[in-house]
Amino acid sequence: MIVILDFGSQFCHLILKQLRYLQYSARIFPHDISVNELSSFNIDGIIFSGGPKSIFEEEAPHPDPRIYDLNVPILGICYGSNLIAEYYGGTVKRVGKAEYGIEMVDVLDRHHPLTEGLMEKEQVLMSHGDSIEALPPSAKILGRTKKVIAIFALDDRKAYGVQFHPEVHHTPNGKIILENFARICEAEKKKDMQDFITDQVWRIRNTVGPNEHVLMAVSGGIDSTVAAMIIEEAIGDRLHCVFVDNGLMRKNEVPQVRKNYEKFFTNFYVVDASEKFLSALRGVTDPQQKRRIIGKMFYEVFHEFKEKLSQQGINLRYLGQGTIYPDRIESAAPSKTASHIKQHHNLVPLPEYLKLELIEPLKDLFKFEVREIGRKLGLDDYFLQRHPFPGPGLAVRCLGEITRERLDALREADAIFEEIIRKYGIYEDAWQAFAVLLPVKTVGVQGDERTYREVIALRVVESKDAMTATVPSLPWQLLYEAARRIVDEIPLVNRVVLDVTSKPPATIEWE
Ligand code: XMP
Numbered sequence: 001m002i003v004i005l006d007f008g009s010q011f012c013h014l015i016l017k018q019l020r021y022l023q024y025s026a027r028i029f030p031h032d033i034s035v036n037e038l039s040s041f042n043i044d045g046i047i048f049s050g051g052p053k054s055i056f057e058e059e060a061p062h063p064d065p066r067i068y069d070l071n072v073p074i075l076g077i078c079y080g081s082n083l084i085a086e087y088y089g090g091t092v093k094r095v096g097k098a099e100y101g102i103e104m105v106d107v108l109d110r111h112h113p114l115t116e117g118l119m120e121k122e123q124v125l126m127s128h129g130d131s132i133e134a135l136p137p138s139a140k141i142l143g144r145t146k147k148v149i150a151i152f153a154l155d156d157r158k159a160y161g162v163q164f165h166p167e168v169h170h171t172p173n174g175k176i177i178l179e180n181f182a183r184i185c186e187a188e189k190k191k192d193m194q195d196f197i198t199d200q201v202w203r204i205r206n207t208v209g210p211n212e213h214v215l216m217a218v219s220g221g222i223d224s225t226v227a228a229m230i231i232e233e234a235i236g237d238r239l240h241c242v243f244v245d246n247g248l249m250r251k252n253e254v255p256q257v258r259k260n261y262e263k264f265f266t267n268f269y270v271v272d273a274s275e276k277f278l279s280a281l282r283g284v285t286d287p288q289q290k291r292r293i294i295g296k297m298f299y300e301v302f303h304e305f306k307e308k309l310s311q312q313g314i315n316l317r318y319l320g321q322g323t324i325y326p327d328r329i330e331s332a333a334p335s336k337t338a339s340h341i342k343q344h345h346n347l348v349p350l351p352e353y354l355k356l357e358l359i360e361p362l363k364d365l366f367k368f369e370v371r372e373i374g375r376k377l378g379l380d381d382y383f384l385q386r387h388p389f390p391g392p393g394l395a396v397r398c399l400g401e402i403t404r405e406r407l408d409a410l411r412e413a414d415a416i417f418e419e420i421i422r423k424y425g426i427y428e429d430a431w432q433a434f435a436v437l438l439p440v441k442t443v444g445v446q447g448d449e450r451t452y453r454e455v456i457a458l459r460v461v462e463s464k465d466a467m468t469a470t471v472p473s474l475p476w477q478l479l480y481e482a483a484r485r486i487v488d489e490i491p492l493v494n495r496v497v498l499d500v501t502s503k504p505p506a507t508i509e510w511e
Pocket of ligand 1: 503
């Protein structure tokens with residue numbers, strides 16, 4: 001396993017993701033984890049992430065110094081490379097104002113194990129406030145920009161540093177460096193996701209006692225479906241899958257999910273709680289408040305369900321969820337520096353009264369890995385290609401007050417847009433394509449009459465994991481057709497607009 005020490009970089013999870021794309025097992029730990037704590041892991045190599053601090057600051061984070069004695073290769077990225085250079089006797093200088101942006105690196109040695117496969121000139125993303133002034137005595141410069149030492153190697157120690165970020169998209173060949181480093185570490189590639197499934201099944205079997213049952217919240221999306229399949233593989237009919245109809249689902253979603261799930265799971269239940277959710281949301285317009293209420297409602301429904309099963313002598317002890325790694329990053333701030341963006345409904349803390357413990361078999365995986373497992377477990381294209389849909393459902397796309405009438409209008413607009421997006425062959429390549437109902441009215445003229453009605457915004461994004469997203473260009477005819485049909489077919493709406501903002505600065509959902 002490759003250990004990634006988190007010194008506070010915004011990109012730490014991308015190092016993990018790139019290594020996992022390359023099929024190496026890797027894990028992030030806080031920068032100050034002690035060597036004793038790491039001793040139970042089989043460590044092939046260590047990466048020091050970048051970080052926002054300067055090594056000249058008093059509170060600059062340092063690793064446990066014994067880490068350098070573990071005798072495994074170390075790669076430092078940005079701040080991490082400065083730590084390594086300094087530790088082995090080099091000097092680091094303050095650049096003053098931090099430099100951020102795209103730079104070109106001249107790769108001076110392309111035969112070194114770390115740089116093999118790179119081109120003479122490589123585009124990289126730099127983001128740093130310090131740079132290396134003098135390298136440790138036996139170190140070698142493998143690459144530099146006009147201003148700084150960009151890549152170095154201390155071969156006798158197998159310690160390496162890159163001043164830029166190889167893990168980000170803007171360093172197109174950064175993954176070559178990460179792959180080369182993993183090879184230097186002699187890390188083995190994971191065979192495939194089968195190992196992961198076997199491991200999780202084994203863990204769940206060892207956790208859930210013979211008379212204990214698991215309540216699984218399934219949403220119809222790939223994450224919770226795959227998680228449920230793994231749990232069912234482990235404990236068979238002691239799994240109870242519940243699909244909560246919260247009144248916030250897309251058009252025809254409830255019958256569709258029912259049809260699909262009945263063939264997968266032995267115990268599958270649909271609970272109609274739409275009245276309960278909609279009355280709790282009446283008059284609420286604040287996005288975080290909506291999310292909190294929805295999270296709370298889900299738990300109430302689970303509680304009632306648990307009580308019902310307990311009367312039949314079934315002891316529900318665990319709650320299964322399809323939480324994946326990016327969900328945890330954006331909502332729960334897994335490191336000391338990541339900032340809190342949205343309250344993810346999966347991550348509202350489990351209330352005491354539920355007396356359920358969580359089982360989240362996918363919590364360390366990225367979406368592409370969940371898809372790979374889904375494929376392996378025999379899920380068809382309906383699940384594999386289905387766009388993600390947020391747990392709070394249409395509540396976070398129905399801006400302003402949530403009423404049945406507004407939800408129906410939104411559902412209809414969304415269905416029209418999906419139909420058109422599919423017709424134009426855009427659906428498969430898009431991460432998400434959906435409609436949003438805005439809390440404003442505008443003036444229109446229809447059939448010679450003045451109208452004063454609501455606005456639909458259309459959003460299409462491309463993304464790999466929802467952490468960042470871009471907006472593709474769309475055929476004008478498609479947009480025109482969508483606007484035309486939405487306004488013609490939905491009496492509540494008289495205007496359609498297009499959202500062309502990427503993430504960041506916007507998020508994918510509007511709330
Ligand atoms: P944002 O809007 O934060 O969304 O850019 C990133 C991805 O997560 C989905 N999303 C959610 N999924 N519960 C979920 O299960 C939530 O509360 C939630 N909020 C956003 C969103 O659709 C996008 O794919």
